[in-house]
Amino acid sequence: ATRSHIDKPVVLVGLMGVGKSTIGRRLATRLGLPFIDSDDEIEKASGMTVGELFENYGEDYFRDGERRVIARLIDGAVKVIATGGGAFVQQETRELILKEAIAVWLDADIAVLTERVSRRNTRPLLRDTDPHMVLSELAEKRRPFYEQAQIHVRSNDGAHEETVERILEALA
Numbered sequence: 001a002t003r004s005h006i007d008k009p010v011v012l013v014g015l016m017g018v019g020k021s022t023i024g025r026r027l028a029t030r031l032g033l034p035f036i037d038s039d040d041e042i043e044k045a046s047g048m049t050v051g052e053l054f055e056n057y058g059e060d061y062f063r064d065g066e067r068r069v070i071a072r073l074i075d076g077a078v079k080v081i082a083t084g085g086g087a088f089v090q091q092e093t094r095e096l097i098l099k100e101a102i103a104v105w106l107d108a109d110i111a112v113l114t115e116r117v118s119r120r121n122t123r124p125l126l127r128d129t130d131p132h133m134v135l136s137e138l139a140e141k142r143r144p145f146y147e148q149a150q151i152h153v154r155s156n157d158g159a160h161e162e163t164v165e166r167i168l169e170a171l172a
């Protein structure tokens, strides 16, 4: 794919640790498009980290902010957006993305996700838990939603460049 093929925002969805931000940034560079991370936008808008939002106001409050931020980001401009792992599970957000954007589900084995999230312990849903167990449960619960994405790409090996190539092929 080249930039001119793409007429909608490309939105990366999938579980924590799969590499949505890293891969999204590289994909955007390859396509010459802007890159935006929805968690970063939520942090900018609220002046708090995702962890602080969960801790101070709870998950429902975070989800409400997430829904509004993503709706604002999908403004007709072509760009690459990385979403937080739970965003596409919310019906309103999912329907908006499926209608106005191209959803790319990035998917990897739980062992790979566990390894990646364990490097940085910033995720409120994984705090004081066994991340392998929580990620397995989330994978099962969220699969029916992630499966609705128009594109499904595996990203197991940690070779992000290869994953980017696969996404580019799928978008072409």
Ligand code: S3P
Binding pocket: 014, 015, 016, 017, 020, 039, 050, 083, 084, 085, 086, 087, 123, 124, 125
């Ligand atoms: C969440 C994923 C996180 C962040 C929040 C909740 C989730 O984003 O939005 O901690 O529900 O899966 P990443 O997928 O970028 O870690």
